[in-house]
Amino acid sequence: MNMTSLDNTLPAPRLGEPYLLTPGPLTTSYAVKEAMLRDWGSWDDDFRAMTAELRTRLLAMLGKGGDDFDCVPMQGSGTFSVEAMLCSFVPRDGKVLVLANGAYGQRTAQTLAYLGRDHVVLDKGDYLPPRGVEVAQILADDPEITHVVAIHCETSSGILNPVEEISEATYAAGRKLLVDSMSAFGALPLEVAQVRYEALVSSANKCIEGVPGFGFIIARKSELELAKGNSNSMSLDVHAQWATMNKTGQWRFTPPTHVVAAFLVALRAHEAEGGVAGRGARYTRNRDVMVAGMRELGFETLLKDRWLSPIIVTFFCPADPKFVFADFYALMKAKGFIIYPGKLTVVDSFRVGCIGQMDEHVMRRVTAAAKETLEEMGVKSATPPSRALEERAKLAA
Structure with missing residues (x-):
């Protein structure tokens, strides 16, 4: 797939919208939005x-x-x-x-x-x-x-x-x-x-x-x-x-009606990208680039690689007392990226989505923004608490 072509269609830089790093609703193309202008x-x-x-x-x-x-x-x-x-x-x-x-x-x-x-x-x-x-x-x-x-x-x-x-x-x-x-x-x-x-x-x-x-x-x-x-x-x-x-x-x-019109545009773009295989390949690259970048910063994924989906990834919150998720969220949003809070009951976490009109270049910007945000918060290490790692150790082999 031509990533340059995809990047040129991304609406966020042009319209001033943040990227939605969520499992949906997600960032859509300008063409999908435009399809809703007709009754x-x-x-x-x-x-x-x-x-x-x-x-x-x-x-x-x-x-x-x-x-x-x-x-x-x-x-x-x-x-x-x-x-x-x-x-x-x-x-x-x-x-x-x-x-x-x-x-x-x-x-x-x-x-x-x-x-x-x-x-x-x-x-x-x-x-x-x-x-x-x-x-x-x-x-x-x-x-x-x-x-x-x-x-x-x-x-x-x-x-x-x-x-x-x-x-x-x-x-x-x-x-x-x-x-x-x-x-x-x-x-x-x-x-x-x-x-x-x-x-x-x-x-x-x-x-x-x-x-x-x-x-x-x-x-x-x-x-x-x-x-x-x-x-x-x-x-x-x-x-x-x-x-x-x-x-x-x-x-x-x-x-x-407007949603159906937009969906047809999205379906045609899905086919042009290579269907399920093409779309899944882009999301997988998004995940791999983002996870690698976050791990370089010290973040740990909840799941072992075997179970990581290319849809959304859960990360443990750092143990550093200066890390406050609400602040991390607000600073990431100010940089143009909306992430997702975690839903785990045992330890604190947050999630980063890999789907939507984003490619690996955008995901590199995400990890760069996360690095800047940690520095602004004064967080020295993104390593999670030991309890989080103990929970992960319970995962099936």
Whole structure:
């Protein structure tokens, strides 16, 4: 990929915006922003064609075997689509095994409780990955479990979970897998010929680099048919949305027209960059350059390299008493970079995202800004407290 070309499209230097080093919303291109300057009629043929193109382009990312699936966009934030997937594909008498190792696995369990779906949770704490052997044992011990829900990339820690082995264990036991690929789809491969699942969910404002406003559920057509009557939400009924779109080409309720227009521009740019492989390669370079630079400053990552995702990375806060995260955040923002607070419960941390309209050159600027910020704060060392390193030592080998 031509990095010079990418750098010329980055909006932050031109518009005075800070880069969003977050797992989404994220920094978008000027072309994506510009696409929202026109109004669209939600019932008009032009907009229906836009919806059809959106669905077709997303399905193409599944690779061989994608013809067995269909794509259903759903209004709202990504969490709306996660809830839609759960209430539509899990029967009311079903039972779910939730694989949790962070905030989003816990949110899935909370959602199932709201929906009245029976569930159990494999809680791995803040950052340990759920493993296939554990899934296999739980499914063997509990024949009432019908579905497993896995988080592809748990952004509260930045861990990339082993969905392949989770899938193998799930289907070996004759159960069904649902994947929350909110922060990973479009940058990390999830081809159906390689990983079996019934449905996945993601959002417009993640690795496709669109803006917030809708998510999408990609599911087997057979599962979409079986979903009829499952949902206990009118607006989040995936089967009803799917049936309406296939019959009329329209969304059931007012669609986020400007967001769809922006998303199509983002999808075309995604294809031009080389699709999932190209986008994932850029994000991986972003991560590698940023992590190397931060480690040179003395920062330590929460995760071992094996589990580091190219989406977002968690760093321990330094032990130096002069390090105050609120001050670090404010000074980094003043330099043009918005980072993310940590979500760990045991030790203090912060996160730096690798996704969005950024390349390795921007990430070098990020680490340079972090160095300047530490100097301004009078922090002599970014080394974390010993307790943080002890926690990291508990990670699986």
